[in-house]
Amino acid sequence: MADVLxxxxLILIWIMLLYHMFLMQGGFHHYLTYEKVLPEWTKQGKELPTVSILIPAHNEEVVxxxxxxxxxxxSYPKHLLxxxxxxxxxxxxTGDIVQSFSEQYDHxxxxxxxxxxxxxxxxxxxNEGLKASTGEVICVYDADNMPEQKAVYHLVLGLLNDPKAGAVVGKFRVINAAKNLLTKFINIETICFQWMAQGGRWKWFGIATIPGTNFAIRRHILEELGGWDVHALAEDTELTIRVYNLGYVIxxxxxxITWEQEPETWKVWxxxxxxxxxxxxxxxxxxxxQFMKLKRKRMIFDLFYFFFTYFLFFFGVLLSNGIFIVNLFVDLHLSVGAVALILWGxxxxxxxxxxxxxxxxxxxxxxKQNILIVALMYFTYSQVWxxxxxxSLCVEAKSRLFKQEVKWYKTERYDQQQKKSG
Structure with missing residues (x-):
């Protein structure tokens, strides 16, 4: 029985590893080709729409x-922004700082x-910002973000030239990546998310996920959907599925590109x-x-991916680690010793x-430093995840069982500026 388990x-773990290798290939191909559309898009000279940038800010004076x-x-026309x-x-x-900018800049x-x-x-x-906005396109940025000058222009350009796109999402990089070992871990994790989960899925399946920052979405879509789900802690992922279910792509x-801070302590992380x-x-x-009610079957695949990631894959890792630890103290009569070592290697x-x-x-x-950090990540950062x-499963189960109110935790910010790298 122990051998079967x-x-x-191992099968669950290897499915995930091979799938991410497949995504990596797609992400690399997307990296080689995504800029080829820019000359044609720019040359067409389509009339730019009005844009509203929404920045939610709760005690953000540091950033x-x-x-x-x-x-x-x-670099976007100020009269349209x-x-x-x-x-x-x-x-x-926070309010005083924003007020000083509003007195200097009309937009x-x-x-x-x-x-x-x-x-x-x-x-x-x-949702409150959406009510107060007037733009045909809505962009969202977190309060710690520093978008590059053409970030919004490129997001809008994607919407203008792809009528099937309900939203366009950009790339984010870690501005404090060099701070300590944790931020170096997060920097690598972030790059992999951008090019595997985003670039790879877009290349192979035409699927991407709306992130919490650096994206543009058509206003009429948000209005049709009734805005953001106030019960969702991952409001970006939740919005993603509803946008796809309307028949659009992301x-x-x-x-x-935008640059953002990441947690610098394990507690905040x-x-x-x-x-x-x-x-x-x-x-x-x-x-x-709502499985049977979903109109767009493409998102059913992605739902199963999230289900696999947050339930089955981690169950497989826990099961593997658990059997290994128990076998150190109790002989489970495993007959897969050599096979296990080869597969783990x-x-x-x-x-x-x-x-x-x-x-x-x-x-x-x-x-060379990042190669060593990646090796270390496998045995430390990944295991902490x-x-x-x-x-989180236990906390979520408790919250649902006792019908507790969902509380939003705002990530701590840091008063610093790091040199952008790459």
Whole structure:
């Protein structure tokens, strides 16, 4: 019996590894081809639409000044652009900083959330911002983001030239990647997400996920959908599925780049990633219940991918690790010793290979230091993720069982500026 369970766990792990190798190939191909459309798109000279940038901000005085400095330098016609900061129940100097920018720049505005909507989280703040906006296109950025000058222009260009695209998402990079070992882990994780999960799925399946920042969506789609789901901690993933179900696609266009902060301590990382994991678990359970009602079967595939990731894959890893640990103290009569070692060794090699190839896409990231960090990630960061997913499942189950109110955790910001690398 132990042998059967062990082989089952290895099958689950290898399915995920091979799938990500497949995604890596698609992401690399997308990297080689995505810019080829730019000359033709630019040459067509289509009339640019009005754009509203929504920036939800709750106690963001540490970062909001740098964010707004980047926003007012965007290469997009100012008469077609409005930047709306949603000051969501801030108790620090966020409002004063935003007000100073609004006095300097006519296209910068601030709105304040009012009870009963104040302090309820990102989705509620975005819905309030949507009501106050006028743009034909809505862009969303987090309050710690520094988009590159052409980021919004490239997002809009994607919408203008792809009528099937309901939303266009860009690429984000880690501005504090060099701070410590944790931020180096996150930097590698982020690059892999961009080019595997986003670039690879877009290349092979025409699927991408709306992230929490650096994306543009057609206003009429948001209005038809009724805005963001205020019960979703992963409001971006939840919105993704509803956009696809309307019959649109979401295009990944990495020419649009923003730089953002990431957690610098494990405590902040744990709380942020728990919110992410709980949010994605909520989305999976919400839409699997509506399985038969989904019109676009393409998203059913993606739902199963999320289900596999947050439930089956981590179950396989836990089962494998559990059998290994128990066998150290109790003889389970395993007959797969040599096979297990070979498969584990190959899994580690495959993990290294796919991450290294993905890192090579970003010109400055394939370094000797990063090779060592990736090897270390396999035995540390990846294992902590497993514990986090189990923890988040328990928290989400408790929340549903006792019908607790969903509480939004805002990630801590840091007063610093890092040199952009790559």
């Amino acid at each position: 062990f082989y089952l766990s 909001i000044r740098q964010t707004l400095k980047a926003m007012v330098q965007l 409005e930047i709306i900061v949603i000051n969501d129940n801030s108790s620090d100097g 910068v505005h601030m709105i304040e959330t009012k009870p009963p909507f104040a302090g309820k989280g990102k989705s509620t703040a975005l 295009r990944f266009f990495p020419a649009a 744990w709380r942020q990633r728990t919110r992410w994991a709980r949010g994605n678990q909520y989305v999976v359970l919400k839409f699997l219940k 190959l899994a580690f090699f495959l993990f290294l290979t796919e991450v290294m190839i993905t890192l090579s896409i970003e010109k400055t990231e394939l370094t 497993i514990a986090l997913v189990v923890y």
